Amino acid sequence: MLVYFIRRLGQAALVLVVMALLVFVGIYAIGNPVDVLISPEADLAEQQATIERLGLDKPLWEQLWLFLVNALGGDLGRSFVHGEPALQLILERLPATLELALVALVIAVTAGVFLGLWAGLKPDSLTGRSIMTGSILGFSLPNFWLGLMLILVFAVSLQWLPAGGRGDTVSLLGIRTSLFTLDGLSHLILPAVTLALYKTSLVIRLARAGTREVALQDYVKFARAKGLSSSRVIYVHVLKNIMIPVVTVIGLELGSMIAFAVVTETVFAWPGIGKLLIDSIVNLDRPVVVAYLMMTVFIFILINFAVDLLYSLLDPRVRLSEAKA
């Protein structure tokens, strides 16, 4: 178990370093940020001062080396645009993105498992077929357009919900969250639904396939033969078995949700790291882009660990095999 742990950690560190190299070199090629940052009217001396302040006069390998050394100490550079440490910028906006992604994940799992169970138990019924056709639509609706249409309907036409922004937040354990204010929730609901729809379709498919397979198993029939109510059979015996693939896949999809939040945050002007990334790309704010990627890779690695852990909690057979190993 320990060996496995150390190996995973080593791999993760390697991925981080390789990503850092690739990104740094790649971003270096983007263009000269000086052109954006310094007004054309500025004289040569002023330009020179800025370049030196940003460390852009040093050769590439030296910039890279400095970056790596600093990164080890938690310093991912200073934003060209904001003048603040890039890591701090990211960390300030991270809670908003995580909140959005987690709420979307909860929506996707709850709705997806429920609908998938239904479609799996009654695959030939009208409802079952409608759910499956609906899931194709869910796969096909582009995230950003769905967001726009939700804004059009709920914010512009009906005027029930705000079109963008984050709304009121309260501080909980030092993290600002909009989950506990009415205004915050009303701002959260549209982006969360937008972000959740694609994953909901994915969960529906997984849950349906799982249900159809599990429903044929002897242990389900045996559970019925014990005289259990059908709700107990479905929500305990079937559900617990289909949650295994759902948790594995959806856990890994949390990473892609954080990535897709880039789109949703842009549409809804949600002040998270995704919007920060787009702004930074447009402004050629190199350190922030690099810091964003480092942070995302780090989060992905964390998620992978968490999924492994959850998986062994759900499936007792996994625990045994690991104990043996």
Add this chain to the structure above:
Amino acid sequence: MSAPASDTPGQGLSAAAAAGEPEALHAAPLTARSPLARLARDFCASWPALIGLVVILVIAVVAVFAPWIVPQDPYDLAQLDIMDGTLPPGAESYAFGTYWLGTDVQGRDMLSAIVYGLRISLLVGSVSVACALVVGSAVGLVAAFFGGSVDSVLMRIVDIQLSFPAILVALILLAIFGNGVDKVIVALIIVQWAYYARAVRGSALVERRKEYIDAAVCLGLGTRRVLFRHLLPNCLPPLIVIATVQVAHAIALEATLSFLGVGVPITEPSLGLLISNGFEYMMSGRYWISFFPGVALVVVIVAINLVGDRLRDLLNPRLQR
């Protein structure tokens, strides 16, 4: 399936029904047609898939012959009349006629703009998928055929690449490359090749263990011949399914990137850019500038997904993605 299934015909039967087309299974030995003809017939048995295919064909024809079909060249500024800006759908104009889907702020006919946008979408989707298919298949075949360290290095790269969401990789690539249709295509190829590499390697490994490959090698056929004439054709079915679905993915991804402003340049408005341009007018109720390009996008993607779904059922019931 467990042993009691043998004693309960219902289980066996429902399992057979779940596997797909019982009629097709029974009918197979009777009709000695080619597998392709049988595939075509089974495909047509599902009407949603058939509708999807027809829609794709119609859109493809319209997109290819766009200049002769639509009333206006949306890129020719001389044809635009700024006085006709943001007219609602169905509005009449003295000079132009009827703007069936309205106009954007520059007085561009939305219908024409959408058709031209579809051209770019289909071009980006099909070209990027075709190139990624070639690159990915080659990598997958090489990995499967040579095995060992070649295999593990290549597959390690594939794993790492696939662990990052496509949108993120494409975003970073385009941040590096800059705007442009060609650059979007390159980014999409880089994003997609790994899917094919993994799929081809998977089915090639299965095929590789079969005896006909050993026989081909024993006959002294060249490596390239064994790879491309013997191994590759047998890996095709899963590839066809992935490629179909990936065209839809690629189109959606291109639209998303263009919407975010890192995709195609403003001079070649694709559907994503049209939607993005209409965003600011949507708040004041002028919905059509964003709405109709989105509908066109959704129709294309749904149609492709319907076809892909059917192909997946027919070609490989156990395929996961």
Add this chain to the structure above:
Amino acid sequence: MARVEVPLLRVEQLQTHFLTQAGVARAVDGVTFEVAPGEVLGLVGESGSGKSVTGFSILGLVDEPGRIVGGRVLFEGENLVAAGEARLRQLRGNRIAMIFQDPMMTLNPVLRIDTQMIEAVRAHRRVDRAEARRRARDALGRVGIPAPEERLSAYPHQFSGGMRQRVAIAIALLNEPRVIIADEPTTALDVTIQAQILYEMQKLCGETGTALIWITHDLAVVSGLADRVCVMYAGRIVESGPVDAVLDRPLHPYTAGLIGSVPSRNRRGARLAQIPGMTPSLFALPSGCAFRARCPNAGEDCAREAPPESVPEVGRTLRCYHPWQAERAS
């Protein structure tokens, strides 16, 4: 063996068909038998003869596309075919319990043993969790599982096949049912374990007066365990009667064939008899007697109409125009 006149469970002309696109499979086609309290009934047949479907039909557990299309199942005088799902649920696992063939598949792999036992108690008895758990522990002890308290918190994969089947039996016994339907419960087990479980089932049912319907393809098991035996072929009971009479003097050629194909010590060196041909497809049963194509005695009359049920001796039934001659068997 105790014989009570009122049958505990009576199955009458039961018909369970599978309505599929490929046609109708008559898995159970007019099956009639009864069981008295404390009696052990052996239901014998090959794979696909409809014996398992008969068992599932009694509890109303036939899966789609199967359906009970005719007949009655009388439990203590109540017709279960007409009973609603709620009533059936009250009876399942409570008055009538079932044990399945493959112990590896019958326990839910992701739930602990105690969860699976406590839910079975609490589905039928208003007791708290502690009491339900105590009952579960007692049941595990009764079926011979060592250290039942510890084993309760284990998961199914931590048990061997034999132990899992004991757990399944313990679950069946939990609510002291009147009837247990055992669907080939020992087929998947080692011979020594099989013997232990047979012995314990016999003892437990004898103690409590529980009737046992033992579905099997193994005549050796039936001969050691059952009081009476029903032989099924292609959805029908072709012969039934007291186990000694049927096994010593089979009347139906199929029964005789089954007995002849059991390897036995006293005929060593002799060529093992076999029944020629295969079980017919349930979708395309031949006209008349379903067994005629494989039957050495078949005549022209067998093709015209299925033989009706006759009573050749007291307590026996038979569906055959040309019964087996005892002298030919020896």
